[in-house]
Amino acid sequence: MFNNDGSSGVSNGFSGGSSTTPSGAVAKKYVYTVTERNERSYWTKLGVGFVNRDGSITLRLDAIPVNGMLQIRDEDYSARGRTGGAQ
Numbered sequence: 001m002f003n004n005d006g007s008s009g010v011s012n013g014f015s016g017g018s019s020t021t022p023s024g025a026v027a028k029k030y031v032y033t034v035t036e037r038n039e040r041s042y043w044t045k046l047g048v049g050f051v052n053r054d055g056s057i058t059l060r061l062d063a064i065p066v067n068g069m070l071q072i073r074d075e076d077y078s079a080r081g082r083t084g085g086a087q
Helices: 075-079
Strands: 028-037 040-051 057-061 071-074
Touching (some): 028 075
Antiparallel strands (some): 028 040, 040 057
């Protein structure tokens, strides 16, 4: 599933095709699905996304949501430590 750093351990498969941040790191996003139960929102991490040079996003999913909804967030959003449900 996911490594300790939150990555899925799978390369994006497009060496040289991904855009990078100013520090030279590959621009990465996290993919979630949000389900509502008992008036609460539950976020489940499904995979990662990589921003390509042309601005498109390549997704690597470890699961497919049954509700058909994907929430794609910047990597720094995940590091902020959300508390509670959806924002």
